[in-house]
Amino acid sequence: MTTSPIPVRALPRTSENSLLAEAGTGTRVEFRGIVKDYGATRVLHGLDLDVAPGEFVSLLGPSGCGKTTALRVLAGLEQASAGVVLLGDADVSAVPTNRRDIGMVFQSYSLFPHLRVVDNVAFGLLRRKVAKAEAARRSHDALALVGLDHLADRFPHQLSGGQQQRVALARALVTEPRVLLLDEPLSALDAKVRVQLRDEIRRIQLRLGITTVFVTHDQEEALAVSDRIAVMNAGRIEQIGTPEELYLLPATPEVAAFVGLSSLVPGIGEGASVRVWGQSLPVSGEAVSGEVDVFVRPENVRLVATDGTEATVQESTFLGSFRRTLVKTADGAMVRVQHPASERVEYDDRVRIAIDPEPVSVRPRR
Incomplete structure:
Protein backbone atom coordinates (compact mmCIF):
# COMPACT_ATOMS: atom_id res chain seq x y z
CA MET A 1 0.00 0.00 0.00
CA THR A 2 1.29 3.48 -0.89
CA THR A 3 0.51 6.74 0.84
CA SER A 4 0.36 10.25 -0.49
CA PRO A 5 0.18 13.72 1.04
CA ILE A 6 -3.31 14.86 2.01
CA PRO A 7 -4.35 17.86 -0.08
CA VAL A 8 -5.06 21.12 1.73
CA ARG A 9 -7.94 23.29 0.56
CA ALA A 10 -9.90 26.29 1.73
CA LEU A 11 -13.40 25.58 3.01
CA PRO A 12 -15.90 28.30 2.06
CA ARG A 13 -18.10 29.67 4.82
CA THR A 14 -21.35 31.63 4.75
CA SER A 15 -23.73 32.96 7.38
CA GLU A 16 -26.85 32.57 5.24
CA ASN A 17 -27.62 29.11 6.57
CA SER A 18 -27.35 28.06 10.20
CA LEU A 19 -25.85 24.70 9.25
CA LEU A 20 -23.07 26.41 7.33
CA ALA A 21 -22.53 29.11 9.94
CA GLU A 22 -22.04 26.51 12.67
CA ALA A 23 -20.10 24.02 10.57
CA GLY A 24 -16.76 22.87 11.89
CA THR A 25 -13.74 21.70 9.99
CA GLY A 26 -14.40 18.01 10.25
CA THR A 27 -13.17 15.17 12.45
CA ARG A 28 -10.25 12.83 11.84
CA VAL A 29 -11.27 9.20 11.19
CA GLU A 30 -8.86 6.31 11.68
CA PHE A 31 -9.02 2.59 11.08
CA ARG A 32 -6.21 0.83 12.90
CA GLY A 33 -5.67 -2.83 12.05
CA ILE A 34 -9.37 -3.53 11.51
CA VAL A 35 -10.13 -7.22 11.09
CA LYS A 36 -13.63 -8.51 10.44
CA ASP A 37 -14.52 -12.19 10.42
CA TYR A 38 -17.84 -13.82 9.63
CA GLY A 39 -17.34 -17.26 11.08
CA ALA A 40 -14.37 -18.81 9.27
CA THR A 41 -14.44 -16.17 6.52
CA ARG A 42 -12.19 -13.13 6.92
CA VAL A 43 -13.64 -10.08 5.15
CA LEU A 44 -11.22 -7.36 6.31
CA HIS A 45 -7.54 -8.15 6.75
CA GLY A 46 -6.00 -5.58 9.10
CA LEU A 47 -7.39 -2.44 7.45
CA ASP A 48 -5.43 0.77 8.11
CA LEU A 49 -6.80 4.10 6.93
CA ASP A 50 -6.40 7.70 8.11
CA VAL A 51 -8.95 10.27 6.92
CA ALA A 52 -8.02 13.89 7.63
CA PRO A 53 -10.51 16.38 9.09
CA GLY A 54 -12.78 17.67 6.33
CA GLU A 55 -11.46 15.21 3.76
CA PHE A 56 -13.61 13.34 1.23
CA VAL A 57 -12.31 9.77 0.89
CA SER A 58 -13.90 7.11 -1.29
CA LEU A 59 -13.65 3.37 -0.72
CA LEU A 60 -13.63 1.99 -4.26
CA GLY A 61 -13.69 -1.62 -5.35
CA PRO A 62 -15.71 -4.47 -6.84
CA SER A 63 -18.56 -6.20 -5.05
CA GLY A 64 -17.33 -8.34 -2.17
CA CYS A 65 -14.07 -6.43 -1.61
CA GLY A 66 -15.07 -5.34 1.92
CA LYS A 67 -15.76 -1.64 1.38
CA THR A 68 -19.32 -1.66 2.77
CA THR A 69 -18.22 -3.83 5.69
CA ALA A 70 -15.54 -1.25 6.51
CA LEU A 71 -18.16 1.52 6.43
CA ARG A 72 -20.49 -0.47 8.67
CA VAL A 73 -17.67 -1.02 11.17
CA LEU A 74 -17.05 2.74 11.17
CA ALA A 75 -20.77 3.35 11.73
CA GLY A 76 -20.96 0.83 14.56
CA LEU A 77 -23.40 -1.38 12.64
CA GLU A 78 -20.79 -4.16 12.70
CA GLN A 79 -18.36 -5.02 15.48
CA ALA A 80 -14.75 -5.47 14.37
CA SER A 81 -13.12 -8.78 15.26
CA ALA A 82 -9.89 -6.91 15.99
CA GLY A 83 -8.52 -3.41 15.66
CA VAL A 84 -9.60 0.08 16.67
CA VAL A 85 -11.82 2.79 15.16
CA LEU A 86 -11.05 6.38 16.16
CA LEU A 87 -13.18 9.49 15.69
CA GLY A 88 -10.97 12.41 16.57
CA ASP A 89 -8.91 11.18 19.51
CA ALA A 90 -11.65 8.93 20.87
CA ASP A 91 -11.73 5.15 20.49
CA VAL A 92 -15.35 4.45 19.47
CA SER A 93 -14.91 0.73 18.80
CA ALA A 94 -17.33 -0.17 21.59
CA VAL A 95 -19.58 2.92 21.26
CA PRO A 96 -23.09 2.23 19.85
CA THR A 97 -24.12 3.78 16.55
CA ASN A 98 -26.48 6.36 18.05
CA ARG A 99 -23.67 7.82 20.15
CA ARG A 100 -21.02 8.13 17.42
CA ASP A 101 -22.41 11.43 16.06
CA ILE A 102 -22.39 10.39 12.41
CA GLY A 103 -24.79 10.93 9.51
CA MET A 104 -25.51 8.12 7.07
CA VAL A 105 -27.04 7.97 3.59
CA PHE A 106 -27.77 4.60 2.03
CA GLN A 107 -28.72 3.40 -1.44
CA SER A 108 -32.34 3.06 -0.28
CA TYR A 109 -33.93 6.34 0.77
CA SER A 110 -35.69 4.88 3.85
CA LEU A 111 -38.05 7.84 4.22
CA PHE A 112 -41.18 7.62 6.33
CA PRO A 113 -44.03 7.60 3.77
CA HIS A 114 -46.60 9.07 6.20
CA LEU A 115 -44.45 12.10 7.11
CA ARG A 116 -43.99 15.28 5.13
CA VAL A 117 -40.52 16.00 3.77
CA VAL A 118 -39.76 18.54 6.51
CA ASP A 119 -40.90 16.10 9.18
CA ASN A 120 -38.70 13.35 7.74
CA VAL A 121 -35.72 15.68 8.01
CA ALA A 122 -36.67 16.80 11.54
CA PHE A 123 -37.15 13.26 12.84
CA GLY A 124 -33.62 12.84 14.18
CA LEU A 125 -33.66 16.23 15.85
CA LEU A 126 -36.92 15.51 17.64
CA ARG A 127 -35.52 12.21 18.87
CA ARG A 128 -32.67 14.24 20.35
CA LYS A 129 -35.25 16.36 22.25
CA VAL A 130 -34.66 19.47 20.16
CA ALA A 131 -37.58 21.91 20.48
CA LYS A 132 -40.11 21.69 17.65
CA ALA A 133 -39.60 25.27 16.48
CA GLU A 134 -35.82 24.86 16.43
CA ALA A 135 -36.12 21.49 14.67
CA ALA A 136 -38.37 23.02 12.03
CA ARG A 137 -35.96 25.90 11.44
CA ARG A 138 -32.94 23.64 11.13
CA SER A 139 -34.86 21.23 8.88
CA HIS A 140 -35.75 24.05 6.49
CA ASP A 141 -32.10 25.12 6.50
CA ALA A 142 -31.04 21.56 5.63
CA LEU A 143 -33.61 21.37 2.83
CA ALA A 144 -32.39 24.71 1.49
CA LEU A 145 -28.88 23.29 1.47
CA VAL A 146 -29.99 20.50 -0.90
CA GLY A 147 -32.29 22.76 -2.90
CA LEU A 148 -35.61 21.34 -1.70
CA ASP A 149 -36.97 23.91 0.76
CA HIS A 150 -39.83 24.62 -1.67
CA LEU A 151 -40.98 20.98 -1.36
CA ALA A 152 -40.98 20.85 2.44
CA ASP A 153 -44.71 20.08 2.71
CA ARG A 154 -44.82 17.28 0.18
CA PHE A 155 -44.81 13.57 0.98
CA PRO A 156 -42.09 11.17 -0.23
CA HIS A 157 -44.33 9.55 -2.88
CA GLN A 158 -44.74 12.98 -4.50
CA LEU A 159 -40.99 13.25 -5.14
CA SER A 160 -38.68 11.80 -7.79
CA GLY A 161 -35.95 9.34 -6.83
CA GLY A 162 -33.31 12.07 -6.95
CA GLN A 163 -35.40 14.35 -4.77
CA GLN A 164 -35.96 11.57 -2.24
CA GLN A 165 -32.23 10.97 -2.02
CA ARG A 166 -31.69 14.70 -1.44
CA VAL A 167 -34.16 14.49 1.45
CA ALA A 168 -32.18 11.56 2.86
CA LEU A 169 -29.01 13.67 2.56
CA ALA A 170 -30.67 16.62 4.32
CA ARG A 171 -31.82 14.28 7.10
CA ALA A 172 -28.25 13.05 7.56
CA LEU A 173 -26.83 16.59 7.67
CA VAL A 174 -29.43 18.30 9.84
CA THR A 175 -28.01 16.90 13.09
CA GLU A 176 -24.62 18.43 12.19
CA PRO A 177 -22.73 15.14 12.50
CA ARG A 178 -18.97 14.97 12.86
CA VAL A 179 -18.70 12.49 9.98
CA LEU A 180 -20.87 11.76 6.92
CA LEU A 181 -21.02 8.19 5.59
CA LEU A 182 -22.37 7.50 2.09
CA ASP A 183 -23.03 3.89 1.10
CA GLU A 184 -23.56 3.80 -2.68
CA PRO A 185 -26.28 6.48 -2.41
CA LEU A 186 -26.48 7.12 -6.16
CA SER A 187 -26.63 3.63 -7.65
CA ALA A 188 -30.45 3.50 -7.83
CA LEU A 189 -30.70 6.74 -9.84
CA ASP A 190 -30.63 7.24 -13.60
CA ALA A 191 -27.38 8.46 -15.17
CA LYS A 192 -28.17 12.17 -15.52
CA VAL A 193 -29.63 12.54 -12.02
CA ARG A 194 -26.72 10.53 -10.60
CA VAL A 195 -24.19 12.99 -12.01
CA GLN A 196 -26.17 16.02 -10.81
CA LEU A 197 -26.56 14.67 -7.27
CA ARG A 198 -22.94 13.51 -7.18
CA ASP A 199 -21.75 17.03 -7.91
CA GLU A 200 -24.24 18.47 -5.41
CA ILE A 201 -22.97 16.19 -2.64
CA ARG A 202 -19.42 17.33 -3.31
CA ARG A 203 -20.46 21.00 -3.31
CA ILE A 204 -22.26 20.62 0.02
CA GLN A 205 -19.40 18.66 1.55
CA LEU A 206 -16.93 21.37 0.63
CA ARG A 207 -19.16 24.10 2.06
CA LEU A 208 -19.70 22.23 5.32
CA GLY A 209 -16.14 20.98 5.65
CA ILE A 210 -17.48 17.69 6.97
CA THR A 211 -15.31 14.56 6.94
CA THR A 212 -16.91 12.18 4.44
CA VAL A 213 -16.38 8.51 3.63
CA PHE A 214 -18.05 7.40 0.39
CA VAL A 215 -18.46 3.78 -0.67
CA THR A 216 -18.86 3.10 -4.39
CA HIS A 217 -17.99 0.59 -7.10
CA ASP A 218 -18.29 3.32 -9.75
CA GLN A 219 -14.80 4.59 -10.57
CA GLU A 220 -16.12 7.69 -12.37
CA GLU A 221 -17.98 8.77 -9.23
CA ALA A 222 -14.92 8.25 -7.08
CA LEU A 223 -12.61 10.09 -9.48
CA ALA A 224 -15.01 13.02 -9.77
CA VAL A 225 -15.63 13.83 -6.10
CA SER A 226 -12.79 12.48 -3.95
CA ASP A 227 -9.80 14.12 -2.33
CA ARG A 228 -8.32 10.64 -2.07
CA ILE A 229 -9.46 7.17 -3.07
CA ALA A 230 -8.70 3.89 -1.31
CA VAL A 231 -8.91 1.07 -3.85
CA MET A 232 -9.89 -2.14 -2.07
CA ASN A 233 -9.42 -5.72 -3.16
CA ALA A 234 -10.22 -8.86 -1.15
CA GLY A 235 -10.46 -7.01 2.16
CA ARG A 236 -7.26 -5.00 1.77
CA ILE A 237 -6.35 -1.56 0.48
CA GLU A 238 -4.33 -1.96 -2.71
CA GLN A 239 -3.51 1.74 -2.99
CA ILE A 240 -4.64 5.05 -1.60
CA GLY A 241 -3.98 8.35 -3.32
CA THR A 242 -5.46 11.26 -5.20
CA PRO A 243 -7.59 10.49 -8.26
CA GLU A 244 -4.72 11.66 -10.47
CA GLU A 245 -2.21 9.37 -8.74
CA LEU A 246 -4.42 6.30 -9.00
CA TYR A 247 -5.20 6.88 -12.66
CA LEU A 248 -1.76 7.93 -13.87
CA LEU A 249 0.45 5.91 -11.51
CA PRO A 250 -1.40 2.78 -10.34
CA ALA A 251 0.74 0.88 -7.83
CA THR A 252 -0.52 -2.60 -8.69
CA PRO A 253 -2.01 -4.39 -11.70
CA GLU A 254 -5.28 -4.70 -9.77
CA VAL A 255 -5.54 -0.93 -9.44
CA ALA A 256 -4.66 -0.44 -13.10
CA ALA A 257 -7.32 -2.93 -14.12
CA PHE A 258 -10.05 -1.43 -11.94
CA VAL A 259 -9.41 2.31 -12.24
CA GLY A 260 -9.94 3.53 -15.77
CA LEU A 261 -10.28 1.67 -19.05
CA SER A 262 -7.27 -0.35 -20.20
CA SER A 263 -6.25 -2.78 -22.91
CA LEU A 264 -3.99 -5.73 -22.09
CA VAL A 265 -1.17 -6.15 -24.59
CA PRO A 266 1.90 -8.45 -24.52
CA GLY A 267 5.31 -7.03 -23.68
CA ILE A 268 8.81 -7.89 -22.50
CA GLY A 269 9.94 -6.45 -19.19
CA GLU A 270 13.40 -4.86 -19.25
CA GLY A 271 13.75 -3.61 -15.69
CA ALA A 272 12.39 -0.07 -15.40
CA SER A 273 10.92 -0.25 -18.90
CA VAL A 274 8.89 -2.63 -21.01
CA ARG A 275 9.08 -3.24 -24.75
CA VAL A 276 5.79 -3.39 -26.65
CA TRP A 277 5.79 -3.85 -30.43
CA GLY A 278 9.30 -2.43 -30.63
CA GLN A 279 8.50 0.58 -28.43
CA SER A 280 10.09 1.15 -25.01
CA ASP A 293 0.89 -8.15 -19.77
CA VAL A 294 0.89 -4.37 -20.19
CA PHE A 295 -2.06 -2.12 -19.26
CA VAL A 296 -2.48 0.56 -21.94
CA ARG A 297 -4.99 3.41 -21.66
CA PRO A 298 -7.07 4.22 -24.80
CA GLU A 299 -6.08 7.89 -24.66
CA ASN A 300 -2.41 6.87 -24.91
CA VAL A 301 -2.88 4.99 -28.20
CA ARG A 302 -2.90 6.89 -31.52
CA LEU A 303 -3.78 6.13 -35.10
CA VAL A 304 -0.70 6.89 -37.22
CA ALA A 305 -0.13 7.12 -40.96
CA THR A 306 3.26 5.41 -41.06
CA ASP A 307 5.39 3.18 -38.87
CA GLY A 308 3.47 1.94 -35.83
CA THR A 309 1.90 -1.50 -35.46
CA GLU A 310 -0.52 -2.90 -38.02
CA ALA A 311 -4.02 -3.69 -36.78
CA THR A 312 -7.52 -4.37 -38.08
CA VAL A 313 -10.56 -2.38 -36.97
CA GLN A 314 -13.14 -4.47 -35.09
CA GLU A 315 -15.57 -1.70 -34.16
CA SER A 316 -15.66 2.08 -33.80
CA THR A 317 -18.00 4.03 -31.54
CA PHE A 318 -18.86 7.72 -31.83
CA LEU A 319 -18.89 9.34 -28.38
CA GLY A 320 -19.48 12.98 -29.22
CA SER A 321 -16.17 14.81 -29.00
CA PHE A 322 -14.14 11.67 -29.75
CA ARG A 323 -14.32 8.13 -31.07
CA ARG A 324 -13.24 4.95 -29.33
CA THR A 325 -12.12 2.27 -31.74
CA LEU A 326 -11.30 -1.36 -31.00
CA VAL A 327 -8.55 -2.86 -33.15
CA LYS A 328 -6.91 -6.29 -33.31
CA THR A 329 -3.15 -6.59 -33.80
CA ALA A 330 -1.34 -9.41 -35.58
CA ASP A 331 -0.48 -11.07 -32.23
CA GLY A 332 -4.17 -11.16 -31.31
CA ALA A 333 -4.20 -8.26 -28.81
CA MET A 334 -7.45 -6.28 -28.66
CA VAL A 335 -6.58 -2.61 -28.22
CA ARG A 336 -8.86 0.38 -27.61
CA VAL A 337 -7.83 3.61 -29.34
CA GLN A 338 -9.29 6.99 -28.41
CA HIS A 339 -9.04 9.47 -31.25
CA PRO A 340 -10.69 12.62 -32.70
CA ALA A 341 -14.22 12.14 -34.02
CA SER A 342 -13.03 13.46 -37.38
CA GLU A 343 -10.80 10.38 -37.82
CA ARG A 344 -13.40 7.96 -39.15
CA VAL A 345 -12.63 4.27 -39.60
CA GLU A 346 -14.83 1.35 -40.57
CA TYR A 347 -14.99 -2.31 -39.68
CA ASP A 348 -12.13 -4.36 -41.19
CA ASP A 349 -10.07 -1.28 -42.14
CA ARG A 350 -6.33 -1.77 -41.91
CA VAL A 351 -4.73 0.86 -39.65
CA ARG A 352 -1.51 1.52 -37.77
CA ILE A 353 -1.30 2.37 -34.08
CA ALA A 354 1.41 3.77 -31.80
CA ILE A 355 1.57 4.06 -28.00
CA ASP A 356 2.55 7.29 -26.26
CA PRO A 357 5.58 6.86 -23.94
CA GLU A 358 3.56 7.26 -20.74
CA PRO A 359 4.21 5.08 -17.64
CA VAL A 360 2.33 1.77 -17.78
CA SER A 361 1.44 -0.92 -15.25
CA VAL A 362 2.42 -4.50 -15.93
CA ARG A 363 1.83 -7.96 -14.50
CA PRO A 364 3.51 -11.32 -15.15
CA ARG A 365 2.12 -13.00 -18.26
CA ARG A 366 -0.56 -15.56 -17.46
Missing part, protein backbone atom coordinates in the same frame (compact mmCIF):
# COMPACT_ATOMS: atom_id res chain seq x y z
CA LEU A 281 7.64 2.34 -22.33
CA PRO A 282 8.44 3.34 -18.72
CA VAL A 283 7.04 1.06 -16.03
CA SER A 284 4.94 2.41 -13.19
CA GLY A 285 5.86 0.46 -10.09
CA GLU A 286 8.49 -2.21 -9.53
CA ALA A 287 11.01 -3.23 -12.17
CA VAL A 288 10.02 -6.29 -14.21
CA SER A 289 11.66 -8.79 -16.51
CA GLY A 290 10.43 -11.43 -18.93
CA GLU A 291 7.02 -11.81 -20.54
CA VAL A 292 4.36 -9.51 -19.09
